[in-house]
Amino acid sequence: MFLDFITENWLSILVVIGILSYTVYLSVTKQWTSIREFAYAMMLLAERTFGDKDGKIKFNFVVNLVYRNLPALIKPFVKEEDIAKMIQTLYDTAKDFLDDGVINSSVKK
Numbered sequence: 001m002f003l004d005f006i007t008e009n010w011l012s013i014l015v016v017i018g019i020l021s022y023t024v025y026l027s028v029t030k031q032w033t034s035i036r037e038f039a040y041a042m043m044l045l046a047e048r049t050f051g052d053k054d055g056k057i058k059f060n061f062v063v064n065l066v067y068r069n070l071p072a073l074i075k076p077f078v079k080e081e082d083i084a085k086m087i088q089t090l091y092d093t094a095k096d097f098l099d100d101g102v103i104n105s106s107v108k109k
Contacts, residue, residue, distance in 0.1 A: 031071055039066050039090055063087050 006013065042065045046058035067083045097103050
């Protein structure tokens with residue numbers, strides 16, 4: 001019975017799966033944009049709040065805040081280590097841009 005339903009409606013099932021996948025993709029992509037913007041805002045807050053020699057404290061502060069504020073839909077699929085890697089990449093990119101106004105790997109990591 002179930003197999004008959006699938007074989008008779010396989011095209012409709014594929015279309016529905018495709019639409020759902022695309023919808024999830026769009027929502028996740030938009031979520032990552034807002035997460036990235038939040039991360040940059042937290043980096044600025046950490047720079048203004050902590051001293052120049054507190055690099056590790058600032059980094060952990062940003063990672064913890066971003067991870068805690070992840071949307072509930074994304075949190076089960078993302079580990080704190082993944083957020084730490086993302087934050088480091090965002091920081092490196094921002095630092096590279098700020099040195100000469102171009103992202104060109106001119107700043108050593």
